[in-house]
Amino acid sequence: MTINNKMIEIKYFIRQSVFKYYCAEITHKGLNKSVVEECSEESVLPIYIKERIKQLNLEWDLLKFNQCETILLDGLKISKNIDWNNFIKRDQFEVENPKHEYYEKINEIKKPESINNKDLPEKPTEYDGKRPKEEDFTPKFNFMDSIFGKQKKILESQQLYNLAIVKYEDAVKQNQIEIEQWESECITINEFNKRTKAINEKALSHYNTQIAEIRKQKEETIKNWQKENDDFYTEQSNYNKKVEHVQRAYEKQDLNSAGEFAKLILDYSEYPDFVPKRFEVDYNSETKILVVDYALPPIDSFPTLKDYKLIKDEWRGYYISDTQLQKNFEQTMYNITLRTLYELFYTDTINALESICFNGWVNAINKATGKRENNCILSVQTKKEEFLEIDLQNVDPKACFKSLKGVSNSKLSIITSIQPIIQINKTDKRFVDSHDVTDSIDDSTNLASMNWEDFEHLIREVFEKEFKTNGGEVKVTQASRDGGVDAIAFDPDPIRGGKIVIQAKRYTNTVGVSAVRDLYGTVMNEGATKGILVTTSDYGSDSYEFAKGKPLTLLNGSNLLYLLERHGHNAKIDIEEARRSMKS
Numbered sequence: 001m002t003i004n005n006k007m008i009e010i011k012y013f014i015r016q017s018v019f020k021y022y023c024a025e026i027t028h029k030g031l032n033k034s035v036v037e038e039c040s041e042e043s044v045l046p047i048y049i050k051e052r053i054k055q056l057n058l059e060w061d062l063l064k065f066n067q068c069e070t071i072l073l074d075g076l077k078i079s080k081n082i083d084w085n086n087f088i089k090r091d092q093f094e095v096e097n098p099k100h101e102y103y104e105k106i107n108e109i110k111k112p113e114s115i116n117n118k119d120l121p122e123k124p125t126e127y128d129g130k131r132p133k134e135e136d137f138t139p140k141f142n143f144m145d146s147i148f149g150k151q152k153k154i155l156e157s158q159q160l161y162n163l164a165i166v167k168y169e170d171a172v173k174q175n176q177i178e179i180e181q182w183e184s185e186c187i188t189i190n191e192f193n194k195r196t197k198a199i200n201e202k203a204l205s206h207y208n209t210q211i212a213e214i215r216k217q218k219e220e221t222i223k224n225w226q227k228e229n230d231d232f233y234t235e236q237s238n239y240n241k242k243v244e245h246v247q248r249a250y251e252k253q254d255l256n257s258a259g260e261f262a263k264l265i266l267d268y269s270e271y272p273d274f275v276p277k278r279f280e281v282d283y284n285s286e287t288k289i290l291v292v293d294y295a296l297p298p299i300d301s302f303p304t305l306k307d308y309k310l311i312k313d314e315w316r317g318y319y320i321s322d323t324q325l326q327k328n329f330e331q332t333m334y335n336i337t338l339r340t341l342y343e344l345f346y347t348d349t350i351n352a353l354e355s356i357c358f359n360g361w362v363n364a365i366n367k368a369t370g371k372r373e374n375n376c377i378l379s380v381q382t383k384k385e386e387f388l389e390i391d392l393q394n395v396d397p398k399a400c401f402k403s404l405k406g407v408s409n410s411k412l413s414i415i416t417s418i419q420p421i422i423q424i425n426k427t428d429k430r431f432v433d434s435h436d437v438t439d440s441i442d443d444s445t446n447l448a449s450m451n452w453e454d455f456e457h458l459i460r461e462v463f464e465k466e467f468k469t470n471g472g473e474v475k476v477t478q479a480s481r482d483g484g485v486d487a488i489a490f491d492p493d494p495i496r497g498g499k500i501v502i503q504a505k506r507y508t509n510t511v512g513v514s515a516v517r518d519l520y521g522t523v524m525n526e527g528a529t530k531g532i533l534v535t536t537s538d539y540g541s542d543s544y545e546f547a548k549g550k551p552l553t554l555l556n557g558s559n560l561l562y563l564l565e566r567h568g569h570n571a572k573i574d575i576e577e578a579r580r581s582m583k584s
Contacts, residue, residue, distance in 0.1 A: 008028060030063075055310075062308060089239055109211065138157060503533050513540065535555070
């Protein structure tokens with residue numbers, strides 16, 4: 001049976017005692033709990049499994065519901081003297097090496113059994129008898145033979161001769177028939193053997209093709225797996241080195257390390273899985289102000305199960321009302337806000353954080369417009385000395401937020417956007433002044449042979465027009481290709497993310513998967529929400545395969561021309577013409 005749930009893992013086995021039992025060990029990764037279901041009838045086992053999975057999922061939902069109530073109190077348990085070893089990542093790469101799977105696939109393909117050839121029959125011996133001669137049948141007379149007797153002997157001799165001729169001709173004819181039958185049978189057998197050889201060769205060729213394809217897939221998949229495995233541990237190693245670097249700087253009371261330290265604290269903080277834990281921070285060492293843009297969970301991701309029971313062999317859940325859900329949502333928003341402020345202030349042992357501005361953002365459907373929006377729904381700024389005087393164990397979260405002069409709508413579940421008290425500074429020293437290119441292009445402009453710098457500015461223009469309807473902006477970076485970034489977009493539209501890394505490839509050849517991997521690494525290093533790779537050519541299948549499930553968008557030449565046309569500009573992409581111009 002197929003289970004589309006990443007939390008669930010099922011292992012089947014058979015338990016043999018007096019009777020044979022079909023068993024399934026069901027593991028819920030979130031609960032870290034395993035349960036074994038068994039029955040004597042294999043066809044019934046899926047029913048047991050389905051109900052058990054339902055029960056485990058209900059238990060998981062109830063756990064999240066209960067965790068929701070303790071979010072603030074759980075944050076108060078954080079230690080003031082942080083153990084830096086807790087920041088070190090020691091995760092194992094969980095994707096199994098695919099080589100075992102492919103060896104199994106190869107073994108599943110049976111080598112075709114050859115159809116045996118038929119042997120040719122033995123050739124009949126050619127008849128070697130001699131044709132009877134009439135003189136050999138001439139009768140012999142003696143003196144006693146009368147005329148009548150001679151006539152009789154002559155007649156008998158003639159009859160014997162005629163009979164010998166008939167026998168001879170019958171023997172020759174029969175021998176000829178046998179030879180013709182043999183020749184015909186040989187032709188039939190040879191044709192059969194010829195067809196058999198073709199069938200055997202085709203079956204063997206198909207088998208070898210299947211094996212070769214599997215081996216090719218195995219090699220490519222294992223190579224990709226190895227690359228992902230290496231990237232995973234390289235990224236983990238780089239992260240751990242960064243932790244060590246931050247630790248050295250922070251312990252030396254280097255205020256410039258406060259921003260990275262804050263990121264470590266926020267990343268270390270454990271929340272229920274419906275809290276996205278995405279954030280962006282900006283620290284000013286001169287003012288000692290830290291600005292935190294924090295992604296809060298949308299209301300439709302909140303747990304609503306309050307209880308579950310087994311009724312007539314069926315697990316049933318009981319859920320809270322919409323009114324209670326809105327109340328829980330509002331309380332959780334304020335709890336996450338207060339908890340974040342507390343964890344950052346409380347662990348700041350070098351007093352680098354004099355003040356924090358927390359901006360809570362929610363990515364959700366606006367019920368009034370039906371469109372997805374990314375809105376800041378609450379914002380608060382407070383000083384460390386003032387905040388740490390509050391006894392958070394006994395406060396009403398909303399009242400506490402208001403006492404800190406926090407800004408929010410009276411009803412947070414409406415997801416009404418408010419202006420953050422302090423916004424993160426999005427200036428980047430890599431940015432350079434941009435210039436317009438689109439006005440200088442027309443149908444005759446071949447993008448594939450355009451000046452590379454003009455091409456990057458063209459990409460900036462296209463995406464600026466694409467994003468500006470939602471208040472976004474796009475900036476071009478310096479020609480040094482610092483960090484593999486050609487342009488950066490800041491877009492409030494949640495569908496396309498917040499900070500978006502854009503790379504432009506004016507290529508005349510297919511873009512390899514290495515460029516896509518590099519983009520993904522850049523997205524991770526930049527802390528961006530998405531990466532866009534634009535090229536004048538196209539991508540191979542391995543590039544599209546790598547981008548699956550990742551925050552990456554691959555735009556080929558056709559996509560680029562479509563974007564230009566959508567914004568009122570026309571151009572062409574002629575790869576062959578570009579190649580010729582490069583050679584000349």
